[in-house]
Amino acid sequence: MLYLARHGETAWSLTGQHTGLTDLPLTERGERNARQLGERLAGLTFAKVFTSPLQRATRTCELAGVAAAAEADRDLVEWDYGKYEGLRTAEIHASRPEWQLFRDGCPGGESPDQVSARADRVVSRVRAIKGDVLIFSSGHFLRVLAARWLGLEPAAGRFFLLSTASLSALGYEKTLSQPVIRLWDDTRHVSD
Numbered sequence: 001m002l003y004l005a006r007h008g009e010t011a012w013s014l015t016g017q018h019t020g021l022t023d024l025p026l027t028e029r030g031e032r033n034a035r036q037l038g039e040r041l042a043g044l045t046f047a048k049v050f051t052s053p054l055q056r057a058t059r060t061c062e063l064a065g066v067a068a069a070a071e072a073d074r075d076l077v078e079w080d081y082g083k084y085e086g087l088r089t090a091e092i093h094a095s096r097p098e099w100q101l102f103r104d105g106c107p108g109g110e111s112p113d114q115v116s117a118r119a120d121r122v123v124s125r126v127r128a129i130k131g132d133v134l135i136f137s138s139g140h141f142l143r144v145l146a147a148r149w150l151g152l153e154p155a156a157g158r159f160f161l162l163s164t165a166s167l168s169a170l171g172y173e174k175t176l177s178q179p180v181i182r183l184w185d186d187t188r189h190v191s192d
Contacts, residue, residue, distance in 0.1 A: 001182060002126050002149065003044070003134040004142050004168040005064065007056040008034040013164050016088045019138070020081035020109065023054050030056075031063055033165035033190045038064035040167055040189035047131025050122075052076035057136040060165065066134065075118040078138035082109025101140065102158040112144070116154035119145040127176060139164075146170060149179050163187045 008030030012019040026034060041064055051061045053072040061067050084092055084106045092099050105111035122145060126133045137145075143157035149170045150156075162168070162185050169183040 001132045002170040003041075003046070003132065004145070004162075004170065005037060005041075005060065005134060005136045006139050006142055006162045006164055006166045006168075007052075007054075007060040007136060008032075008037070008063070009164040010056050012086070013139075017086050018079075018081040018084050018088070018106075019056075020078045020085050020106075021054070022085060024056055026056055026059050026063075029192075030164065031059070034060040034063035036189045036191060037165050037167060038066070040186075041066065041134070044134075045132065046134045048126075048129050049134045049136075050076060051136040052078070052138060052141075054078065054138070057138065061136040064136075070136070073122070075122050076135060076137040076141065079115050079140045079144075080106065080109040082106040084109065100158065102144070102155045112154040115141060115144045116148055119148040119154070123148055142168070146181065146184075150181070151179065161185060163190070165190050 008026045010024040012024055049066050049070040050073045051057045051070045054077055061070050102112055139162045142162055143160045144154045146160050147154055147156040167186045171180055171182045172178050173180050
C-alpha cells in the first residue's frame with residue numbers, strides 16, 4: 001500500500017491561493033489536524049516514509065509522529081505554479097477564462113508533463129520497496145501521483161480532490177499490474 005497524506009491547513013490553502021514553492025507554515029488548525037492525522041496512522045507500520053522538503057509537509061509529518069523515519073524527497077514538492085503562485089483560480093480566470101491547471105500547467109512554472117515525470121519517478125521508487133510506504137506532500141502533486149499510479153494521464157488528477165490533512169491509500173487488486181485506489185480523501189480524523 002502507498003499511503004498519501006496531504007499537509008495540514010496553511011493560510012493560503014484556507015484562502016484558495018495556489019501554493020507551490022512558497023514555504024508557508026501550518027495554521028493552528030493545520031497543526032491540530034496534523035496531530036489528529038497521526039492518531040489516524042496509529043497502528044500502521046511503514047517500510048519507508050517520504051516527505052516533501054517544504055515545511056507544510058515536514059511539519060505535518062513531524063506532528064503525525066513519523067518524522068524520525070522520514071526522508072525528504074524533492075520530487076514530492078507541490079506543482080511549481082510560476083506566475084500563478086499566490087493567485088486564486090478566479091483571479092487566473094479573469095485573464096485566462098479557459099485555463100485548467102491539469103491541462104495547461106503554469107507560465108513560468110511546470111507543465112503537466114513535468115509534474116507527471118516527477119510522479120512517475122516516485123511511483124517507480126515506491127513500487128520497488130517491500131512493504132507499505134507513507135508520503136507527505138501537497139494536493140495537486142498527490143492528485144497527479146494518484147493518476148499516474150493508476151496509469152492515467154496527468155490531466156486525470158483533476159478528478160481526485162484532496163482535503164488538507166487527509167489520508168488516502170493506493171494499492172493493487174491482486175498484482176502490480178492492477179493498481180487501485182483503496183481509500184481516498186479520508187478526513188474522519190480531522191476536527192473543524
